Amino acid sequence: MTPSSRPSGLAALIRATPSLPWFLGALTLFTLLVTTLSEALGTGLVSTSFLKVLGMTLCFCLAALAMDLVWGYCGILSLGHMAFFGIGGYAIGMWLMYARTEAIVAESLANQLIPPTEAEIRDAIGAQIFGVVGASELPWIWGLAHALPLQLLMVVLVPGLLALVFGWLAFRSRVTGVYLSILTQAMTLALSLWLFQNDSGLRGNNGLSGLQNIPGFEALPQAQVALFFFWASALALGLGYLLFAWVVAGKMGGVIRAIRDDETRVRFLGYPVEGFKLFVFTLSAVVAGIAGALYYPQAGIINPGEIAPIASIYLAVWVAIGGRGRLYGAVLGAGFVSLVSTWFTGGGAPAIDLGIYRIDWVDWWLVLLGLSFVLVTLFAPKGLGGLVDLWTARQAPERHGSDLGPDEGALREPEAER
Amino acid sequence: MSTAHPKAQLLEVSGVSVSFDGFKAINNLSFSIGPAELRAVIGPNGAGKTTFMDIITGKTRPDAGRVIWGPRSQSLLALSEAQIARAGVGRKFQRPTVFEDQSVEDNLMMALKADRRPFRVLFWRPESRDRERIAELAETIGLAGMLGRRAGELSHGQKQWLEIGMLLAQDPQLLLVDEPAAGMTPAEREHTTALLRSLAEQHAIVVVEHDMEFVRRLGCKVTVLHEGAVLAEGSLDHVTRNQEVIDVYLGR
Numbered sequence: 314m315t316p317s318s319r320p321s322g323l324a325a326l327i328r329a330t331p332s333l334p335w336f337l338g339a340l341t342l343f344t345l346l347v348t349t350l351s352e353a354l355g356t357g358l359v360s361t362s363f364l365k366v367l368g369m370t371l372c373f374c375l376a377a378l379a380m381d382l383v384w385g386y387c388g389i390l391s392l393g394h395m396a397f398f399g400i401g402g403y404a405i406g407m408w409l410m411y412a413r414t415e416a417i418v419a420e421s422l423a424n425q426l427i428p429p430t431e432a433e434i435r436d437a438i439g440a441q442i443f444g445v446v447g448a449s450e451l452p453w454i455w456g457l458a459h460a461l462p463l464q465l466l467m468v469v470l471v472p473g474l475l476a477l478v479f480g481w482l483a484f485r486s487r488v489t490g491v492y493l494s495i496l497t498q499a500m501t502l503a504l505s506l507w508l509f510q511n512d513s514g515l516r517g518n519n520g521l522s523g524l525q526n527i528p529g530f531e532a533l534p535q536a537q538v539a540l541f542f543f544w545a546s547a548l549a550l551g552l553g554y555l556l557f558a559w560v561v562a563g564k565m566g567g568v569i570r571a572i573r574d575d576e577t578r579v580r581f582l583g584y585p586v587e588g589f590k591l592f593v594f595t596l597s598a599v600v601a602g603i604a605g606a607l608y609y610p611q612a613g614i615i616n617p618g619e620i621a622p623i624a625s626i627y628l629a630v631w632v633a634i635g636g637r638g639r640l641y642g643a644v645l646g647a648g649f650v651s652l653v654s655t656w657f658t659g660g661g662a663p664a665i666d667l668g669i670y671r672i673d674w675v676d677w678w679l680v681l682l683g684l685s686f687v688l689v690t691l692f693a694p695k696g697l698g699g700l701v702d703l704w705t706a707r708q709a710p711e712r713h714g715s716d717l718g719p720d721e722g723a724l725r726e727p728e729a730e731r
Numbered sequence: 732m733s734t735a736h737p738k739a740q741l742l743e744v745s746g747v748s749v750s751f752d753g754f755k756a757i758n759n760l761s762f763s764i765g766p767a768e769l770r771a772v773i774g775p776n777g778a779g780k781t782t783f784m785d786i787i788t789g790k791t792r793p794d795a796g797r798v799i800w801g802p803r804s805q806s807l808l809a810l811s812e813a814q815i816a817r818a819g820v821g822r823k824f825q826r827p828t829v830f831e832d833q834s835v836e837d838n839l840m841m842a843l844k845a846d847r848r849p850f851r852v853l854f855w856r857p858e859s860r861d862r863e864r865i866a867e868l869a870e871t872i873g874l875a876g877m878l879g880r881r882a883g884e885l886s887h888g889q890k891q892w893l894e895i896g897m898l899l900a901q902d903p904q905l906l907l908v909d910e911p912a913a914g915m916t917p918a919e920r921e922h923t924t925a926l927l928r929s930l931a932e933q934h935a936i937v938v939v940e941h942d943m944e945f946v947r948r949l950g951c952k953v954t955v956l957h958e959g960a961v962l963a964e965g966s967l968d969h970v971t972r973n974q975e976v977i978d979v980y981l982g983r
Contacts, residue, residue: 325856560853563852563853563855563856564840564841564852564855564856565849565852565853565855567830567833567837567840567841568841568852570830570832570833571830571833571841574830574831574832575828575830577790577812578824578828578830580811580812580813580816581788581812581813581816581821581822582816582841582842582847582897582901583813583814583816583817583847583901584813584847584852585811585813585847585848585849586813588848588849589849589852591849592849592850592853
């Protein structure tokens, strides 16, 4: 390779991440196909509820991409990433709930002789939202809930800041490996336990609900709302893929993969390893937050159970099954496993009657998932993405006969193969 | 060169001690090296050679003593490993540690002297002079035709060379080299000796080595470590005549 033969810009990006055009093309085709089959704009073969499942799956894929950056590329096994996903959901959910309740309250107070004051409206909103937990005042964390732009900012800021502070504390003390994983589990568990409390200010175990009703678009049928969110999720996934492909293409990608493989060596090259980990961790937390903000309006409800440690473990399982350390692997894993999971747990898979015992997949699906995780880890560490290697390996250069050593005395090929 | 007067030293280690669980790995060790000097450090297993390098590079913090660096007499003890590396101390490990998953070119690119801060690295793209420098380094280490190969595909000797290339790419003032000739063929050793000697014209180099023949060919001042302290220092002939050295090291 001569020094001048390397391309730059987009060409260099595609060269470093050959999957980029394939992935974006496939995603566009998929989006178009689903659109033509949707109830709103197409034949209606894809029902609105299934369209929502597909849109939510795309959000999971985006979260899995973020997980892959942190784990597959940088070697930080975060088992708390769904906390960031959930925070993104709560942040957007607060605005959705506030704005919708505001409209309802305004309507019911409109018949009064004296127009309601601002304070009265606020109190009424508080009573409406917090009636279920026996409170009536809006807690301080709802201070920005009236303004969509501010709350959208929170979707990015809160996960980012939490990751920044948590990461700074953990990485600075050089906590690595399984200890870091345990810490991230503790983080997501603590957050979920806090949210379960009624006085957390986020409605305790009731969570936030009615999120599928978008304020200002009440007249729009759900079929169209669902299609809009599906498009938004597909766009976010495409942009996320592009962003991560860019991040891992250049020297940054080299350094974070080097940190994964030998952190100490990277330090001796002069790189401030903690800073790089913090960058990767925070960036992926922000992307996970955005994924959550797109997911929960489609799910319609968020509660603290969504942030339980098990959710983050699922995320790691998806990435492992899909194949970590490659962006499309994460997307494949999240898409495949979560769709199959929906099929099994939704009663789609026929129960198997063994005579003495009936295997009901709603209960047995988790066993199957756990088993496949163990099998993939043991026998196919490259995951589903490894299947792609079967194809690319056929195009790899044939290196038989090339030298194995620089000079005389090194092994020759027949000796080396013995 | 080996008789350089110690008034303008690049690195001065004085009175350094470190113990692990009561075992004194380094015991009141003092050592200094000038800005353009080649030095071999020898000693039996457990003499503290690796710990000595760990202290200079910031991996291990000594219990006592000082490590003073450069013309501004900066203490290295207050700096992190990465800061010490950026200050100009490069290290080559005994076992070749290249990033096997990445190409030879990417390995060299990562080592290349440049801003190491995350956001600078994120937006960094190689310029033509960076590519020229890499091509030049690849030429020096005999891997010119292999820039696109994965480092994991290289032979042991080639990995050693790649690591030396990465060390050079960092452009350090002081090179700490741990057993550079381990696992190399006689011809490769010759090449390594020549390279180290030519580098020593402008750099300070500390070579830790077991192989006496290799040390003899380096033809430089030798420091003998034993039980964490300097036992003898001088030319190879001088130290090999020292009765204590013969007793603890050569006689075995």
